[in-house]
Amino acid sequence: MQLTVDLRSDTVTKPTPGMLEAMWSAKVGDDVFGEDETVNALEQKAAAIFGMEAGLFCPSGTMTNQIAIKCFTQPLDELIADQTAHVYRYEGGGIAFNSGVSTRLLNGYRGIITAEMIEPEINAENIHFPHTSLVVLENTVNKGGGSCYTLADIKPIAELCKAKGLKLHLDGARIFNALSHTGDKAADYGQYFKGISVCLSKGLGAPVGSVLLADKEIIKYARRIRKVLGGGMRQAGFLAAAGIYALDHHVERLKVDHSHARILGEELGKLDWVSNVLPVETNIVLFDTVQPAKEVLAKLAAHGIKAGDTDKHRIRFVTHLDVHAEQIEYLVKILRDEF
Template sequence: MIVDLRSDTVTKPTPGMLEAMFNAKIGDDVFGEDETVNTLEAKAADMFGMEAGIFCPSGTMTNQIAIKCFTQPLDELIADQTAHVYRYEGGGIAFNSRVSTRLLNGYRGIITAEMIEPEINAENIHYPHSSLVVLENTVNKGGGSCYALEQIKPIAELCESKGLKLHLDGARIFNALAHTGDSAIDYGKYFDGISVCLSKGLGAPVGSVFLADKVTIKYARRIRKVFGGGMRQAGFLAAAGIYALDHHVERLKIDHSHAQILAEELANCGWVANVLPQETNIVLFDTVEPASVILQKLEEKGIKALSTDKHRIRFVLHLDVHPEQVEYTVNVLKSL
């Protein structure tokens, strides 16, 4: 048996999603004529209480477009030191937008208004101009930790009072919503921009949507073109995103319960030094032996995973991991 726990990006389209893709009405999206893309963008914007959206090939592109839209060269953005936009987007903040980054040390990637406020630079020619705060929900490096809206509200209020924009890297935003019970539409009250990934837990093969007001999205289309992200008959991919939003949101709680099963079993394993708190579909745990040794043992049993540090391994649950595979994984963990 093969159990792929490397990432929730490894999922394949379900039969229903494939049917929706094959039946999509398409056109040239760069000309604004792809009916299915237009539908996806409007649907995602409505879900989050935003004015408009733009469909892009990846979450990295939507995040980088957002940063480009909300900053100017010589600005500075504020984010946690674990942030995906800082660690895993190829240095794009500096390359694409020519801004610096002020990093904070939050708890499992979660930062607060009290942490942010003293890091906002005064108006002084010696300092970069603080113009943007970026939050990630859920936090990948935090083991799927997530913000509730009650934590976001004071950050949004601070940003508004200080004249900073607030962007959400919502790579796994629906996992956060499944955990907190918050409403997606309320997010539009607090964020200037939201990146919604469709190709992780939601199971679409490709794509993210950047949401903002109409003026920002108009500019974002120019930036997407410059980044080479203009797709033509992209409706085939957009149809997968629509299907995912319609059919794969509620089931995310299944992935969370599977993650909980594995986290509880890992806590009983002698070869595990520590298991981080599990909230959503990610389990991070520290190993007594080097992670590479454990990963080799797991791979010999058909279980694929990744390390995030020399003694830390990540499991990610998703729609292609079924109950019998979870049971098999539990038995393998017990046997190591």
């Protein structure tokens, strides 16, 4: 029997019955007036989890990241990030468009950069150079195959930023996946970052939304920027309720997604038509194929399996809460028998 297995992204999940019930019963108000108590509760909850003062609920992680960059920079500034960073590659040129800021790109290992790499790229005060003001990290790194920073990796970067007067922002699109893998505590993150973006609509399974975390003054200004960007939602508590439910019920189960990803990574490593599999740490599996990726994807699609290519010979599988054990078993059988 053919099954459908959608591994294109962990953004394709549907709300669970419990999440739908939480959304249906949410108490709502007008969030632009600050009167939606469910949105307020989500913002407070997320801030407390990461040891931050306040939060701002937004429609997307792109918006939370772009608001943070706007808060932490001025036109003619420059930020430092890895060359694979989502804020640079997948946010529509928003760094330049929204903030008038240039980007200094580094070549980290699977997207992970270090203080030693960052320090020589900080510009001296000189009218010929943009002013370096911000460092952006991504955890987990999408283009790195779900690679993770540990707090031990982050600490020296934060210390360098403090010493040099730079802000440090975290694109935490899959931060709970990283925490599940490393065993670090979310509450310890607040001491290192000026801003943290936490996505609720990827591995946690909420239909919409990310929360920007920072201190109260930054969030006050961020709320103004959100309004300008068109992100001021009204009775958004129906969406925020899904985020609260996700934080309460879907964090621990991320280990299941990671286990499924490891099974796929191990199986792919045995196949002669797969030339390379990146180390699998979380829920993203990146692998290289001998034949063009689009040909492999077409064969998979014929068996009800959806995935995406990230390069001419590279394919990405992403496991999530709508991918179950029997679907993984089915996919493994297809990979073994049909290629």
